[in-house]
Amino acid sequence: MNERSVRIGNFSGYLGDRFTAVDEVLAGDPVDVLMGDYLAEVTLAALAADRRGYVAYFRKQLRPHLATLAERGIKVVTNAGGFDPAGLAAALRADLAEAGVSLTVAHVEGDAVLDRLPEFHRDGYALENLDSGAPLKDWGFEPIAANAYLGGFGIAEALRAGADIVVTGRVTDASLTAGPAAWWHGWTPDDHGPLAGAITAGHIIECGAHATGGNFSGFRTVPGMDRCGFPIAEVAADGSSVITKHARDGGTVTVDTVTAQLVYEIQGPRYLNPDATVHLDTVRLSRVGPDRVAIGPVVGSPPPPTHKVAVFAQLGWQISTMLFCTSPDVEEKVALLRRQLRLQLDGHVDQLDVTPLGTAAEDPRSQWEATVPIRVMATASAAEALAAFPAAVGSLYLQGYPGFHHDGGAQPVRAPWPRIGYWPALLPVEHVPHTAVLADGRRIEAPLSRTFASPEQLAQGRSPEPPPVRGDGEPGRPGRRGRRGRRGRRGRRGRLGTVAHARAGDKGGNSNVGVWVPDPAHWDWLCSTLSTENLRALLPEAEDCDIVRHEFPHLRAVHVVLRGLLGTGGSSNLRVDQIGKSVGEYLRAKHVMLP
Template sequence: MTKRAVRIGNCSGFYGDRVAAAREMVEGGPIDVLTGDYLAELTMLILWKAQQKDPSAGYARTFLTQVEQVLGSCLDRGIKIVTNAGGLNPAGLAEKITELAGKLGLEPKIAYVTGDNIVDRLPELQSQGVDFANLDTGRPLAETDRTAISANAYLGAWGIAEALAAQADIVVCPRVTDASLVVGPAAWWHGWARDDYDALAGAVAAGHVIECGPQATGGNYSFLDEITDRRYPGFPIAEVAADGSSVITKHDGTGGLVSPGTVTAQLLYEIGAPEYLNPDVTAHFDTLNLTQDGEHRVLISGTRGSAPPPTLKVALNQLGGYRNTMTLVLTGLDVEAKAAYAEQLLFEVLGGREKFAEVDVNLLRFEHADAPRNVEATAHLRITVKDPDPRKVGRAFSNATMELALGGYAGFHTTTPPTPETAYGVYWPALIPAEHVTHTVVLPNSERRVIPHPHPTSPIQSLQHADSVTSAGREEPARDFGETRREPLGRVCAARSGDKGGNANVGLWTRTPAEFAWLRAHLTEAKFRELLPEADGLAVHRYELPNLNALNFVVVGLLGEGVASSTRPDPQAKGLGEYLRARTTDIPVALLG
């Protein structure tokens, strides 16, 4: 007899998300599994810094607060807890949960996953031929002299499934893929085999949708007019069926919206090609279908899967050096002249630009002519310096800006007082053959089990005909869509953008096939570059997902060496999609009704 769908509720999309979400998810209605995603490339750097101050740290501390609020209820109702809050120290977090449970008079069975952390093995692995070539630049790791401070391979879901099969109440994970937090419980619940690729792929899609919490339920959603319930969005739930299909929903009485649009937005978030690689399966996002299945219920079905690749992704963080930023405010007339004068004077005081390893000067124009308010007549001159020597970019730099207060341009002031330097990291994405990583689960009885990697594996391939997926550069044939009018691109499409290391992705989709037919023909790589001049000189990859009425663009290197290093005001490209929607282009009048 086929089991009913497993109800998996998410309570965290990042380290620092809504603390009350765990309690609200557990108390809001029936679920079988409570998950929480806390890790991102930047988070691993944050956890490393915490561990330098306290070797017993290295995990997401807010998770303990959430567990304290819900542990008793979860044990009473048989709700499993699966999280990657273990970060760099899953064993340490498991121990802290045990201590917390003891104070509450509870005795949960706790398991944890390990084996992802390979930072101490980098020299050994390099000597064995693993070059850790940067996925974006192709440079082998040996060509950089920076110190690697963290290196974590993305593990899959079978360690989680093994722990749940051993009756664990809580499974603490380190750097597993975000989707694994859903795939593992679903595989355990339904008893899937390792080669049930379509089912596993469906669970990957569901996991990808709910991993960022309320981004699937109306958060960060372009079509704001569709969200009639403007309360804080309820966190998402994936009801994953035995065949891998799922219904994305939320608890009754919570705010926000679950629609094909909100689910599409999250499916496109931070992806590249439609072949979405995971350690256990390659999920083909260009095969899935979305169907409204009731109010705030969207069915994801038809997802095809194929064998996973023979490699695991590795997220390395290197110590890049030190940085500091000061922002000077420019008011009124002659903004460009004032900015040039301020830059000249500042580096004269500092002893020259060449004193620093890297300098970034960015004039941000906000001002309006004849502005009705003082603040609307201002622009910002944002100056960032980087150097391996913290003394150069510390108060020596920021204090120097204050020498312009009485001797610089008219109206000088800054957005902050002088600030000290901060250490920054450089993100280095790479691959490692899976056989070099020992995926291990420590069960509640302290037994350690090694989880074999899936076999066989396959090279990356599309399940669709080659012409159905557009990679970089293919142009659509000219087509007449009738009379056009100059309007913002966002009058026809929505967008969701984000970061993957130093790359930015922008997914754009329409509400109707007619709109997509135009967008597909109009938004070529060349047109995309025209609308986003910052992509000049950078590689742009373009992909089509006709099943979602969507296009996905990846701009390689737009964010430099990752969020911790980027000097852009929006270092994670969160606003990039909305910027593109605001750009004007020639849109058919027939689509503007």
């Protein structure tokens, strides 16, 4: 066991993150492990659609720095293996040989279960959809990828066996931190408390600059926001941690930037991971120095007895384009466009979506203040059926609404692309192998926890609703007496974002939003303002959604899951904000009665 905290530095939060990230973090503060996350659900969907194997982007990023990694003894852990971790490991070994650098590469496998789906069906595992409850056999589409979310102990075993670089396929994002921490501190799978702390730290740094000011509703106060640096987690032997960043780089680490990532893409107070269940409602944050936020020991309990499985299938094809119209009469122009396209495309496409974005200024100072973009999208089961789409759009320049135009600097869209569906399910842990494969071919099975949580222990539940709003009944307007007996005052109406931060993300077809207030005096007000009833009024798009609401008093946060807002998943819904990234900012823009 190593008593010193392990310093784990992130260099990627998604496929497409800054290419120069490895250069930057190696020029920054010392770290023991570099961690790169590339596999969001929509990224896996894109990889599946293109029938691609591993993430070549990572290989190009790492290639110039192999000698430096060897010289400094820095370990590298990444899920850039995608659908072919063995292939990426082999490619990296070739790069090392060409560079004359002696580093050992291992990979983790077992997550790919596509070929075993018939076996699971024969054995009575229906792989019911986590949202609808329907069995996979009733989906009606042929899966093209199926991957279980593995934990961190395959990574830990590879590092213990001497690997310098470990590449994985689909592990949970937080496993890329929990695995190295377990190796460094000598934890076992039954050390649920320390593991929960490392998972929490991993969740915070997994998305890169999300923890240092990126995508943060308080971005106007972030120094060096033009180029936020990457975060570092210092994970101690008891699982407590400090989140920081490279001192030379832009951005900041504060209680608010860490809270923003903590409430991102969660489903409630129980954060379920293959190595432990994290009790997020026990997380406490404190500032312990400039750009240093401490996370005390986190309560952890046994993990679930199942692994989440992400299944993908091609649902058909899609095509879209962006048009523009200029006021006045925007509503009528959009309605005309919708009618004209339907006349030409009915019978060809399965779905046609015409969505205007924004509102023209009442008295515009420029043409662009008077202009509203319109996203037009169509889907069909066969690519040939969408061949009529470009011609239908192009035929309206002289017969459509006045001022019909597209972006003159952009090429018109000509060809459709695959539409990929997402199916989340569960498999018992014992049916998912988890193996570290070393460079010499040796295979080490990852150890398992001796105990697992019951369904009752994993239930997310819902927080009690605050007392009913009193007064005039306006959404978000607390009455004369606030929650828990505090006297409140009616203030002025204004944007929720005047006093609250928010961060939103996706979990399959569900959108999650965490809203919190920096000022403790506003906590009761926030809870009353964001009751389920008021949320439904503030977010009419969620009218038909099941809204699951939780309170996190230590964070002064109200967290909600809008079930079904994103259809069946980010890769297949027709929303312009496909994975719900801006739902939090939209909520902050709503006017409520401020405290």
